[in-house]
Amino acid sequence: MASLKELRARINSVKSTKKITSAMKMVAAAKMNRAERRSREAKPFATTMQRILVNLKESLGDRPGLPKLLAGTGKQDIHLIIPMSSDRGLAGGFNGNINRATRGIVEKLLKEGKNVKICPIGFKSYVYFRGEYPNLVVGPEGGDHRLGNVTFDTADQIASYIEKLLQDEQCDVCTVVYNQFKNVMLQVPTELPLIPLNIAATEKHEETLDEKLAVHTEQLQAEYLFEPEPEEVLHRLLPQNLRVQLFSAMLETNAGEQGARMTAMDSATRNAGKAIDKLSLHYNRTRQANITNELTEVISGANAA
Amino acid sequence: MSIQLEIVSPEKVVVSQKVDMAVLPGLEGDIAAMEGHVPMILLLRGGVIHLYEGDKITDSFFVESGFAEMQETKCTVLAKEVKKLDELSEETASKRLADLEESYKVASKGNDAERQRELIDEMQNARVMLELATSVKK
Numbered sequence: 001m002a003s004l005k006e007l008r009a010r011i012n013s014v015k016s017t018k019k020i021t022s023a024m025k026m027v028a029a030a031k032m033n034r035a036e037r038r039s040r041e042a043k044p045f046a047t048t049m050q051r052i053l054v055n056l057k058e059s060l061g062d063r064p065g066l067p068k069l070l071a072g073t074g075k076q077d078i079h080l081i082i083p084m085s086s087d088r089g090l091a092g093g094f095n096g097n098i099n100r101a102t103r104g105i106v107e108k109l110l111k112e113g114k115n116v117k118i119c120p121i122g123f124k125s126y127v128y129f130r131g132e133y134p135n136l137v138v139g140p141e142g143g144d145h146r147l148g149n150v151t152f153d154t155a156d157q158i159a160s161y162i163e164k165l166l167q168d169e170q171c172d173v174c175t176v177v178y179n180q181f182k183n184v185m186l187q188v189p190t191e192l193p194l195i196p197l198n199i200a201a202t203e204k205h206e207e208t209l210d211e212k213l214a215v216h217t218e219q220l221q222a223e224y225l226f227e228p229e230p231e232e233v234l235h236r237l238l239p240q241n242l243r244v245q246l247f248s249a250m251l252e253t254n255a256g257e258q259g260a261r262m263t264a265m266d267s268a269t270r271n272a273g274k275a276i277d278k279l280s281l282h283y284n285r286t287r288q289a290n291i292t293n294e295l296t297e298v299i300s301g302a303n304a305a
Numbered sequence: 306m307s308i309q310l311e312i313v314s315p316e317k318v319v320v321s322q323k324v325d326m327a328v329l330p331g332l333e334g335d336i337a338a339m340e341g342h343v344p345m346i347l348l349l350r351g352g353v354i355h356l357y358e359g360d361k362i363t364d365s366f367f368v369e370s371g372f373a374e375m376q377e378t379k380c381t382v383l384a385k386e387v388k389k390l391d392e393l394s395e396e397t398a399s400k401r402l403a404d405l406e407e408s409y410k411v412a413s414k415g416n417d418a419e420r421q422r423e424l425i426d427e428m429q430n431a432r433v434m435l436e437l438a439t440s441v442k443k
Contacts, residue, residue: 041317048313048381052346052374152315152385224374225345227333236348237372240385247315 004290007283011276018272024090025265032184032258038150039181039251046248049241053197056237059230069163069238072196073172078115080138080162080171081106082194083129084178084249085122086257087147092264094179094187094257095124101189102177103132117171121158122147122253150254155247163239166195178249179256185263187256192249194242308340309379310356312366314387320366326357327380329373338373338380345375351430353390353437354382365390367437369430390441398435405431 002010060066083102085095102118102125109116117138120126126145129137139145140161148154165171174195179187226233310327312320327338330352336345349371356364371384409424 038316042315044311044318045313045315045383048374048383052372055346223344225343227331227336227345227347233346233348233372240370244315 002282002286004283004286007279007286011279011283014272014275014279018269018276021265021268021272025262025269028258028262028265032255032262035150035251035255035258036181039248039255042248042251046244049237049244053237053241055224056226056230056234059224059226060234067235067238068166069195069242070197070234073166073169075172076114078117078170078172079109080117080119080165080174081109082119082121082158082174082176082246083125084147084176084253085120085125085128086253087123088257089124090264091257091261094260094264095122095128097187097189098177098179099125099128101191102129105175105177105191106133106136117165119158119161120145121154121250147250147253150247150250152243152247155243155250158246159239159243162194162242171195176246176249178253179260181252181256181259184259187260192245194245197238197241306340308338308342310338310382311380312354312368312382312384312387314384319387320356320364322356324356324363325359328355328357329380329382330354330368331373338375341377342375342380344377345373347373347375349373349382349384351433367393367434369434390437393434393438393441395435395438398431398438402428402431402435 057070081102083098085098089095106116106118116133116136118129118133118136119139120129120137123146126137140157143157143161162171162174166174172195174193176192176194178190178192180190181187307323307325308327310320310322310324311318325339329336329338329347330350332348332350335352336347349368351369352367354366354368355362356366367386367388367390368382368384369386371382371387373380373382405424405428409421409428412420412424
């Protein structure tokens with residue numbers, strides 16, 4: 001049986017762990033509010049962009065010679081997978097889920113004999129994939145594979161890199177794997193196709209994100225004038241769309257990270273509380289038993305005298 | 306007679322209010338968005354959006370790399386950068402212009418016409434920005 005001193009030490013250590021986890025929970029909650037607001041504020045841009053692209057695609061129809069960013073290269077050989085995780089751990093299964101989901105996709109593609117490249121965003125998935133597939137990990141020059149504070153510049157950097165790969169025929173298909181932010185408790189690993197741009201698929205994806213789209217689809221009926229020509233507009237819009245999609249996925253990852261950390265730390269705090277209760281009970285019982293023991297000894301000693 | 310104007314940057318919704326008219330810097334010339342305008346999608350050059358209440362300009366915003374969607378009662382402007390005029394800094398603008406001119410010099414030695422065109426566009430934006438920043442100061 002553990003001595004009283006050992007028990008006391010253990011209770012104290014669990015107590016200080018509990019203090020840390022509950023502080024982390026508070027911090028994550030505050031950060032999450034901010035991150036979620038940012039993600040929400042960025043949404044109108046993405047949805048409007050989406051609406052305009054759908055319009056454009058309708059008015060252009062299926063004519064040949066569409067830009068690569070929209071239609072892809074016509075091949076399916078080289079896949080660029082972009083897993084998005086957080087930079088730091090202690091967020092429950094948040095990063096593990098993304099890495100596992102991405103790994104599944106990569107394995108499937110490799111089995112089909114495709115060429116796969118992985119450009120992780122977020123330090124946790126970077127470290128993971130650098131270990132698993134050291135030869136497949138790529139990234140923009142000077143990029144550090146970190147999510148950081150989620151600035152539009154980071155999205156811009158990644159987007160330029162994707163464009164360059166596409167231009168040099170180093171990439172045919174591009175997919176982002178990220179945690180879709182459903183609510184604080186729930187983040188769902190989701191595949192988001194970037195190239196070729198599958199508008200129907202992205203539209204559905206947006207719908208789950210934002211029910212407002214239902215209203216928007218009604219307005220889609222309007223016939224638009226374009227200035228300048230639709231082709232020119234498309235040429236300008238597609239690169240922006242790429243950035244916006246990346247950025248909004250990054251924002252959701254950021255919000256999700258804080259949400260996941262909050263949940264994880266909440267349950268850690270609760271578990272610590274339970275452990276303290278159990279240890280205290282044990283401690284008190286041991287103390288009581290010791291006292292009884294001593295009493296028995298004293299009484300039997302007195303009787304003998 | 307008013308339209309709902311929204312100016313949205315990738316970060317957030319900057320403006321969302323009713324205005325009588327908004328003058329947008331279209332790529333091929335300025336266009337006024339008013340109630341009852343034909344639905345239209347318009348690319349914007351770097352320039353200023355003026356918000357009108359009656360005949361008076363109530364507010365002005367500098368936008369860059371943007372486009373606008375007009376509908377009969379609504380006008381949505383999406384832009385990579387949205388700034389109030391007095392937030393523009395002469396210093397940043399001139400530094401940016403200098404940087405761009407530098408990269409243009411490098412680019413003009415190569416054969417990348419696409420890149421050169423992009424840079425010219427950006428330089429144009431930076432010049433407008435600089436001009437505005439200086440004029441606001443006065």
